[in-house]
Amino acid sequence: MRQLSRETIDQLQRLAAVYKETNERLMEVLLEMQKLTDNCFDRETLGVVSDAMGIPESKMYDYITFYSRFSTEKRGKYIIRMCKSAPCHVCGAREVARSICDYLEVEPGDTTDDGLFTVEFCECIGLCESSPSVMINDETYSDLTPDKIRGILDYYRKEVSP
Amino acid sequence: MVTLTIDGQSVTVKDGTTLLDAASAAGIRVPTLCFHPDQKVKANCRICVVEVEGMKTLAPACSTPVREGMEVRTISQKVRMARKNILELIFAHHSKDCLQCDKNGTCELQAIAEEMHFDYAVRYPVEIKGDGKKDLSSPSVTRDVSKCIDCNRCFSVCNDVQTVCALSRSKRGYQTLVGPAFGKELAETVCIGCGQCVQACPVGALTVHDDRDEVWSMLDSGKEVVVQIAPAVRVTLAEALGEDPGVISTGRVITALRRLGFDKVFDTDFSADLTIMEEGTEFLNRLKNGGALPMITSCSPGWIKFCETFYPECLPHLSTCKSPQGMFGAVIKTYYAEYAAKDPEDIYSVSVMPCTAKKFEAKRPEMGRDGYRDIDAVLTVQELAKMIRYAGIDFGALREGTFDEPFGTGSGAGEIFGSTGGVMEAALRTVYEVVTGKTLENLDFTVVRGFDGVKEAAFDLGGKKVRVAVAHGLGNARKVMDAVRAGEAAYDFIEIMACPGGCIGGGGNPIRNWKKLSRRMEAVYRLDKALPIRKSHENPAVQRIYRDYLTEPNSERCHELLHTSYVDRSDIVK
Ligand code: SF4
Ligand code: SF4
Ligand code: SF4
Ligand code: FES
Ligand code: FES
Numbered sequence: 130m131r132q133l134s135r136e137t138i139d140q141l142q143r144l145a146a147v148y149k150e151t152n153e154r155l156m157e158v159l160l161e162m163q164k165l166t167d168n169c170f171d172r173e174t175l176g177v178v179s180d181a182m183g184i185p186e187s188k189m190y191d192y193i194t195f196y197s198r199f200s201t202e203k204r205g206k207y208i209i210r211m212c213k214s215a216p217c218h219v220c221g222a223r224e225v226a227r228s229i230c231d232y233l234e235v236e237p238g239d240t241t242d243d244g245l246f247t248v249e250f251c252e253c254i255g256l257c258e259s260s261p262s263v264m265i266n267d268e269t270y271s272d273l274t275p276d277k278i279r280g281i282l283d284y285y286r287k288e289v290s291p
Numbered sequence: 292m293v294t295l296t297i298d299g300q301s302v303t304v305k306d307g308t309t310l311l312d313a314a315s316a317a318g319i320r321v322p323t324l325c326f327h328p329d330q331k332v333k334a335n336c337r338i339c340v341v342e343v344e345g346m347k348t349l350a351p352a353c354s355t356p357v358r359e360g361m362e363v364r365t366i367s368q369k370v371r372m373a374r375k376n377i378l379e380l381i382f383a384h385h386s387k388d389c390l391q392c393d394k395n396g397t398c399e400l401q402a403i404a405e406e407m408h409f410d411y412a413v414r415y416p417v418e419i420k421g422d423g424k425k426d427l428s429s430p431s432v433t434r435d436v437s438k439c440i441d442c443n444r445c446f447s448v449c450n451d452v453q454t455v456c457a458l459s460r461s462k463r464g465y466q467t468l469v470g471p472a473f474g475k476e477l478a479e480t481v482c483i484g485c486g487q488c489v490q491a492c493p494v495g496a497l498t499v500h501d502d503r504d505e506v507w508s509m510l511d512s513g514k515e516v517v518v519q520i521a522p523a524v525r526v527t528l529a530e531a532l533g534e535d536p537g538v539i540s541t542g543r544v545i546t547a548l549r550r551l552g553f554d555k556v557f558d559t560d561f562s563a564d565l566t567i568m569e570e571g572t573e574f575l576n577r578l579k580n581g582g583a584l585p586m587i588t589s590c591s592p593g594w595i596k597f598c599e600t601f602y603p604e605c606l607p608h609l610s611t612c613k614s615p616q617g618m619f620g621a622v623i624k625t626y627y628a629e630y631a632a633k634d635p636e637d638i639y640s641v642s643v644m645p646c647t648a649k650k651f652e653a654k655r656p657e658m659g660r661d662g663y664r665d666i667d668a669v670l671t672v673q674e675l676a677k678m679i680r681y682a683g684i685d686f687g688a689l690r691e692g693t694f695d696e697p698f699g700t701g702s703g704a705g706e707i708f709g710s711t712g713g714v715m716e717a718a719l720r721t722v723y724e725v726v727t728g729k730t731l732e733n734l735d736f737t738v739v740r741g742f743d744g745v746k747e748a749a750f751d752l753g754g755k756k757v758r759v760a761v762a763h764g765l766g767n768a769r770k771v772m773d774a775v776r777a778g779e780a781a782y783d784f785i786e787i788m789a790c791p792g793g794c795i796g797g798g799g800n801p802i803r804n805w806k807k808l809s810r811r812m813e814a815v816y817r818l819d820k821a822l823p824i825r826k827s828h829e830n831p832a833v834q835r836i837y838r839d840y841l842t843e844p845n846s847e848r849c850h851e852l853l854h855t856s857y858v859d860r861s862d863i864v865k
Contacts, residue, residue, distance in 0.1 A: 172473050180864070185481075187450070187459035190472035194461035201473065 137165050138177055145181030155192070159199065168204035168247065175201075197251060205240045205247035207285055210264040214253035221274070222261035226250070228275035229263075232282055245286065295361035310341055310352040314365055321365050322374070322403045324381075324493050325442035326353040328804045331451075333443050336381075338403060340373050341365045349373050371407075378407060383415035384465075385494075386437035393433075394495035397802070400440060401494075420468065428476035430654050431484030431500050431647035431798070439496040441467045445488035452791060453765040455597065457482035481600055481863055485593035485765070485789045486647030486671075486798015499647055499799055503674050506641055509667070510552040514639040515631070517555040518548055519619050522563060522701075523645035523709035523794035524672055526814040531676035531801040532686045537810030539818055542691025547679050548643075549692060558694045559642070560701020562619035563708040563717070564827035565836070566590060569853050570612045570714075571722045571827075572844035574784055578755070583607040585760075585775060585782040588714050590614045593648035593789030595857065597765050602772050603859035608785075611854040615708065616642050616649050617658055619698075620665030621852040626840045630697055635661075641668045643675050645709070645797035648789060657855045671799025700832045703734075703818070703825030710815040711763035711793035712739035712746060715786040719750060719759075720826045727753040734825050740816070742792065742809070745771060747782075759784045764791035 133141075141162055148158045159170075159178075166174045170193050179186040193199040211226045226237070229248060233241050240247040256262040259271035263278070270281055294303045295313060302317040309332075314321050325336040332354045340349035344362035349370065364370065381400070389395045421436035446469050449458045457480040459472040471480045488497045509516055529538040548556045574586050589595055589610045598605060613621070619642070624635040631638075642649065652658065653666035670678075679686055693699065704720055707713030716736040723731055738748040739759065744767035749758045760782045762768045768787045774780040790796040795811040796803065803811075824830055841849050 175472070185450075185456035186864075187456040187472050187480075190459040190461060195463055 133166070133173055133177065140165055141174070141177050142181045145178060148182055156196070159193070163199060168206070168208055169200045169202055171201060171203065197249070203240070205245050207246050207265050207289075209246055209248045210251040210254070211237070211248065212252070212254050212256075212260070212262050213250045214257075216253070216257035217260040217262060220260040224275055225261050225263070225273045225278050229278055229282070232279050246282075293357045293359050295357050295359070295363060297363045298365055304357055306357075308357050310343075310350065310355045310357060310361075310363060311339060313357050314341075314352060314363070319365055321352045322406065323353055324399060324403070324440060325444065327444050327447075327491060328806075330444060330447045330491070333447070336440065336442055337377050338374060338381075340370060340377070342367045342370050374407060375411075378404060378409060379411075379413045379415060381440050382409075382413050383417050384420060385440060386419045392438065392495040393498040393501065394438075398495060399493035426476050427500065428478035429482060429484060429500060430650045432477060432482070432486055432489055433498050433500045434470065434477055435496055435498070436468070436470060437496075438494050439469055440494055441469050442493060443469060444491040444493065445469065445497055448487045448491045449482075451766070453483075453485060453487055453789075454769050455481055455483055455485075455765060458488065479863075483593045483596040483600065483765075483789065484648040484651045484798075487790060489647065489798050490796075490800075490802055499671050499673050500650060501674060502650070502668050502670060503678055506668050506670060507678070509639045509641075512639065514637050515554045515633060516552065516639045516641060517557060517623060517627070518553045518641040518643060519557040519559045519562070519616070519623075520544055520548070520643045521559045521616065521645055521709070521794065522706050522713075522815070523797060523800070523811075524643050524675075526709065526795060526811050526818070527645055527672050527800045528676060529686070530807070530811075531672050532679065534687070535810070536803075536807040537814040539814050540686075541818075542693070543686060543689040544643075544675075545692030545694060546689045547684055547686060548675075550684055550689075551678060551682055553641070555695045556692070557619065557623070557698045558701045558705075559615050559619055560705030560708075561698040561830065561832050562615040562622065563705030564702050564830045564833045565618050565622070565853065566612055566615050566708075566714075567704055567717050567721050567827035568833060568837070568844045569618075569849060570610050571718050571725065573610055573612065574718070574722065575726065576845065578757075578783065585780055585785045586610055587775075587785045587787055589855075590708065590714055591648070591787065591789045591794075592646070592652035594765070594768060594787045596648065596651065596860065597768065597789060598772070599857055599860040600863060601769075601861070602776060603861045605772060605775055606857045606859070608775060609857060611850075611856065613658070613853055613855045614649070614652060615705075616644060616666060616669075617652060617855065618853045620653070620658060621660075622836070624660075624663060624665055625852060626836060627697070629840075635663055639667050640665065641670060642666055643670050643672065645672050645794045645800045646790070647671060647798040649799075671797075673799055673801065676801070697835065698832050700824065700830055701822075702827050702830045703820070703822040704827040705830070706818045706822065707815055709794045710740070710812050711788050711796075712736075712741070712761045712786065713793060713815065714788075715739045715759055715761050715784070717827060718784070721828045723750070723752060724826065724828065726755075731826075739786075740812075742805070742812075757784060758782045759786070761786045763788040763793050763796075765789055 179189045256271045261273050262271045297317045300317045304313045321339050323339045325333045334351045334354035339352040341352045342364040343350050419437045426434040446458045450456050461468045525541040529540040530536045545556045587608045623640050628635045650669040653669045658665045704717035739761050746761040762771045792808040
């Protein structure tokens, strides 16, 4: 099993303290935490978090596995979330999704071998007027075509994470 | 009041009643699965759907409140088609191996399938959960995820009632899975083995960890097989064999056990009385010598594990007394072995308990000496009932037997151990007389009886005021313990039982609800009332063992045999 570094544990505990004080914005705090831990809450991470938050592990696990933005398995540095709701679908989302998967040589749900990208489907992300749309971590990209998305992926590969 | 029509019958019920209860008032039973009379409504299985005139979709009866003038049909074509479809969806994820299932014959799903004449093919792809292996890791509870129908009844009792939170849910929709987080085995979780989830589960997904086979094989082994039966067993065994809740069957249980081949049948009431002698003395010593107060009872091994896991800093408050099962176990392999001139090696000691956590207790390293176990096997009421059925014994027709010596007598005080408040009442009867030297006029401490979650009272013990509390169900225990931990608990003596209702509500009993529990509780106090001896210190068998073997309560030998120690298990939470 992976071992969290002392520094990561400290950071997690600091974030947990923020939540514990207010009992608010659990979702935001957890999303923030997830960035520190390979985009996932594995057993070790959830153990640290539930202990620090004073919430039983079983309840945290219930919460984490309910929302698709969280994962209990290690994911890539960038999570590509491809909208598959109706408006995007009729505007060519399927072609965009195919081209993402082909270009990265993965199937939806998988992580690339270099650990850079995880490709997932999601429901509407609220950008229907300029569909098809995807999210890459916190950034959104709209009016996509197969060509355009390949350019964006190249940008992530080279520029953001050389 | 609201008047509505159900299947052509007019029925008037209170505002806020559900269609399920209204139908029941009209003499109609609507099938249910996720519904449990003691739990909040979950409405996730949908087997209870009914047709309501004017509503576009079918309504779940368990969660739909009545309205004036409603026209409800509970068994129309539309309803039957929907239920059939729902049943198919359930069976698409359910391993239908009823023949090899612990719940064969008592399963709620099986009963519904039978009523609905399930003889057709499932039209959905069949995908059974899990890897086909049962989780046998817990000595108390067995989990078979391939049977789970995601009703959430176990989740509700473990989280809301017991506040143990060993069970979680994952994902949603078809991928939903109810069970420990990260697919852990039960033994890797904070589960304390109370078996309340077994009581809640409508199907064979959570069942008592079954030890029948081992006991059967020992009955033919040539060893002397002795058995003790707990106080609650005599009020729940008949029920497990189809009689009414609250039927007392002490004498018949004894005869049945002899017929099964047990060589000696002993009464755990005896060691309950022993517990009172030890615990009462310990309490008085703590009062006198400034020991850790409040002192908390230790008869409920589920509660002990809960305290070890969630309140390790409070362990000094726990009485060091073993449970009556544990005390008897030690006495059988020492005092009784001497009495019967047997090598402890040649005695196989079984106990019949209402409790699944007792199976765990018997396996604790503290419960044994010189390389042998004090208790070799623990059977629950459910398992014993099955053995009696297997042996073809007509339980209703049995003659009344009597317990074997040298532990033939138990007192009414031991008897009431089975109910919440019973240990406290039994202790008060003895402690009062020891402290004041006077005879108690009224033995009934009714303030500590009943089903209130936390009961409080204060008594005058010869000029000293003693404040007591009684909690049953671990959610209630948690409330009391938070106060103890914070140093704010104004009590001297606390009784805690892990199971709602006390041992009569134990996880190894026949499946119950609060209504049945109150019948069982009445029976417990009926038993107590009828006994000639109702105080532990007046039990002649108890007096004899102190005279011949233990010398006096809390003596060195008592400490060696009847007392125990606890471990901090909080690591598992971190
Ligand atoms: S859980 Fe019920 S329906 Fe399922 S296999 Fe067991 S007895 Fe049969
Ligand atoms: S035995 Fe008790 S603690 Fe364990 S899972 Fe069941 S309800 Fe929870
Ligand atoms: S284990 Fe039993 S009680 Fe729990 S969700 Fe599954 S079927 Fe329901
Ligand atoms: S449907 Fe894709 S963003 Fe709304
Ligand atoms: S019993 Fe009504 S929805 Fe399950």
